[in-house]
Amino acid sequence: MNSTLRRTVVVTTAVSIALGLAACGKAGGSSSSSSSSSSSGSSGSQVIGLLLPENQTTRYEQFDKPLFEAEVKQLDPSATVQYDNAGGSAQQQAQQVQTMINQGVKVLVVDAEDATQIKSSVEAAHAKGIKVVAYDRLAEGPIDAYVSFDNEKVGELQGQGLLNALGSKATPSAKVVEIDGDSADPNAAYFKKGFQEAVAGKVDIAYDASGLWKADVAAQKATAAINQLGASNIAAFYSANDGMAAGIVQSMKTAGLSALPIGGQDAQLDAIQRIVAGTQAYTVYKAYKPEADAAAQLAVDLLNGTSISSVATSTSTSLSGDKAPSDLLPAVLVTKANIKSTVVQDGLWSVNQICTADYAAACKADGLQ
Template sequence: MTQVSNHLIGAAMLGLALTSGTTALAATSGTVAFLMPDQASTRYEQHDFPGFKAEMTKLCPDCKVLYQNANADASQQQQQFNSVIAQGAKVIVLDPVDSTAAASLVHMAQSQGIKVIAYDRPVPSTPADYYVSFDNEQIGKAIAQSLVQHLKESGVSTSKGGVLEVNGSPTDAAAGLIKKGIHEGLAGSGYKTLAEYDTPEWAPPKAQQWVSGQITRFRTQIVGVVAANDGTAGGTIAAFKAAGVNPVPPVTGNDATLAGLQLVIAGDQYNTILKPSEIVAGAAAKVAVGFLSGQAPKGETTLFKTPTQLFQPAVITTKNLKAEVVDKGITSAKELCTGRYAEGCKKLGIGN
């Protein structure tokens, strides 16, 4: 495991605790909007919004929370943004579909005295009022370094071939940070990048289609794949299986989705990134309540000229999945060990 693996959730929880003092304030009411970008990843419906709602309920029981998901449509997100302003939102937590197009939304809100918290994905071209996220560049670096270490421990020669790189959406600034981190993680490893692809809308079918073409092109030269999230990893793995490649080369992931964790258990996916969205969602809620109380929370650092709080991710492989995911109650054995994954769970000592 890489050093990043040791920055486990305790570090993230510590960071959350450190910020709580800035926002344990006297806001008694107000309207806050929580605008998420897409449904290609299940995290927004299952983790981010529930985590945000729970923390808002705790900190400001009389606050009204508006939730919208743009389903990867920047125009729809603009309409939703306008709608929540019309409904009286004083703070908007925005995970943008298109990080560049989101600049105009930030300007519009700020001109009306509305605070904007960039969430997960930054808005590089204009300063939001706050940015809260897991460290996306570190995520990319961590998954790439973890893959490189695994290849070397497995005795895969750097002269045998190289890796494919399946990046996230070209309109997502967070995907750009992950991509930068992947490049850093692969640099100096000796494994060349055969080809790379920016996956529109993070769509797994588009990742699968591109990887299928690369399998035809490179076949046995592909020693591994750095996929930027579990969705693109799943598409990648499906492409190899459809092509009859067995075993599938090691594939990285990110988000520790149920499907991604199950693929790790099955041995189809090498790693993923554990970053419980509830942690970042809770931090965003604390910042929102701070703004409602008339006090601007301070960032731990500054990115894109915006006060920023970043949480550290944890790399998950079969070596620590039980200890870090199941034993800590993040995902249950009952959820993970269904159908064909029961055998893998048994090998890892995971029982339901």
């Protein structure tokens, strides 16, 4: 499949299927089977294992899982997908990998809860001849392929979004509170690097802490920053993703700072609604379908012994020094100005989903209705 075409063509019906399947999904750290999943007793002859890291971020169960399963089914009807979610536990994910190894799956697609801790699991799979695709996060160990976004560029987009939102208030003395992701996720370091390079010398990062990808932790860190710096001295907040932004916005509201710029990433529905309402300035949209499609193509190609060179056109090196053929996709900065031409046009969220009763007036003012 042409990689450029795959990245740019959005199949709205597939997203609709994803939403429907997600409604039947099963959250949590236990096994979650779907209509395309094999039974626990499968011999693994044509089985692809899909392991996702957590379910606090809405994207995994609502989009990544059903989109991946649908694309695998389309590419190879004889293949089945065995699915599990780690529920935020690296130990749970290690057990899930071992279970799938024991079941004899041929390919593992893994979004690592902890990219370093999973190395031994990747090595164990590799020793059994199982191909491993790192999904979204570059796991350590002998990875056969990797698909994600240009995550340093994502951080740069976040930085530019913050500077744009600050406008003339973006000065070297403007104090910004930075809440990063979990250091166990290698992407968090890329986001941070890109963000800090984009704003270097233009604002003052006066407080920097990890929110661990959790809204409640991010809220606590934001409150600590407000107490330390003083509410009146803060110009803006940076959140590494939309889930944490939700918690930070609550802390801002409590401190009377709801008018200050804050951004995130993932284009979650609640974040788009906050952008419409003016309580979040921007998000970064990383289209789930092209990423899931690329992962499915890589997995099916590896399953069938087909070359992956047409999909994985670049190379990435993990923290363990292992190199992996890679497909790195582009991301888009989303503000009020382009909600309609991005997430709505792509079918990620409909106007009806965004413009519920609480947001109807703001949607009308923003030209969404």
